[in-house]
Amino acid sequence: MSTTVLPPPSDSTASGGIRLGVFLVLAIWFVGVVVLGAQGAFLGRPGAPPIGMAIGFTAPLLLFFAWLRLSSAFRSFILSLDLRLAAGIQAWRFAGLGFLFLYAYKVLPGPFALPAGLGDMAVGFAAPWMVLGLSGHPRFAASATFVRWNWLGILDLVVALGLGASMAMAAPGAIGTAPMATLPLLIVPVFLVPLFLMLHAAALMQSRRMRRRPGG
Numbered sequence: 001m002s003t004t005v006l007p008p009p010s011d012s013t014a015s016g017g018i019r020l021g022v023f024l025v026l027a028i029w030f031v032g033v034v035v036l037g038a039q040g041a042f043l044g045r046p047g048a049p050p051i052g053m054a055i056g057f058t059a060p061l062l063l064f065f066a067w068l069r070l071s072s073a074f075r076s077f078i079l080s081l082d083l084r085l086a087a088g089i090q091a092w093r094f095a096g097l098g099f100l101f102l103y104a105y106k107v108l109p110g111p112f113a114l115p116a117g118l119g120d121m122a123v124g125f126a127a128p129w130m131v132l133g134l135s136g137h138p139r140f141a142a143s144a145t146f147v148r149w150n151w152l153g154i155l156d157l158v159v160a161l162g163l164g165a166s167m168a169m170a171a172p173g174a175i176g177t178a179p180m181a182t183l184p185l186l187i188v189p190v191f192l193v194p195l196f197l198m199l200h201a202a203a204l205m206q207s208r209r210m211r212r213r214p215g216g
Contacts, residue, residue: 018077029060030191037186044181050168053181056190057161064198078202079209083141084134086199090153091127093196096120102179109175112163119156123149141203142210150200150207157193164189 033056036042042052067074099117102108130149133140140146163177170176179185 015077015080018073022074022077026195030187033187033191034183037183037190040182042181042186042190043178044168046172046178047169050165050181053168053189054165057194060190060194061197064194064201079206081202081206083203083206084131086203087127087130087134089199090130090196091124092192093120093127093153094124096124106175107179108177109167109170112160112167112177115163116156116160119160123153123156139210141207147204147207150203154197154200157197161189161193 036056042050042056044050044052068078096117096119099108099113099120103110103113103117126149130146133143133146137143164180165177167177168181170178180189
């Protein structure tokens with residue numbers, strides 16, 4: 001009686017599987033944010049800490065880093081991401097201009113909207129230059145310029161989150177950041193910001209690996 005031995009899955013099959021898994025996770029995450037946001041799940045009581053928003057922001061990041069830690073396939077996927085695509089997606093942050101309009105119309109407070117909007121616009125404006133650098137020079141990802149841009153992008157997001165959280169507890173009648181807990185603005189802090197941070201982390205991981213190679 002003969003036994004048929006199936007060949008192990010090829011690297012391309014495994015890579016395609018992890019890509020599909022990542023796409024499904026992103027889709028479920030986005031839909032979950034929209035559904036929960038429509039139900040007011042992220043709204044907090046006036047003057048209380050924005051617990052719902054904090055959970056919505058930190059949970060995806062915790063799952064991302066846990067997945068990196070526990071799955072070599074996912075880690076390999078992150079280390080194989082096209083950095084031109086990762087940097088190009090950051091160009092969407094130029095839409096931080098919208099925060100300035102929301103400040104002008106007294107929807108968001110200036111101490112939050114101005115630094116968050118201008119910081120995002122600066123990172124988004126520089127993104128195409130990062131893409132050009134990555135396209136023209138294979139080792140640009142290991143350069144100090146690329147590393148600094150990524151860390152500044154992370155700093156901008158962290159500062160904006162800190163300012164937003166502190167102003168979510170604005171006194172009654174004052175302009176606070178409560179609108180950020182409702183759709184469509186909700187998508188920014190609980191989907192786009194964690195996604196941008198993940199892309200920065202992926203870029204820094206690849207940059208670190210490249211610098212550790214001989215001649216890096």
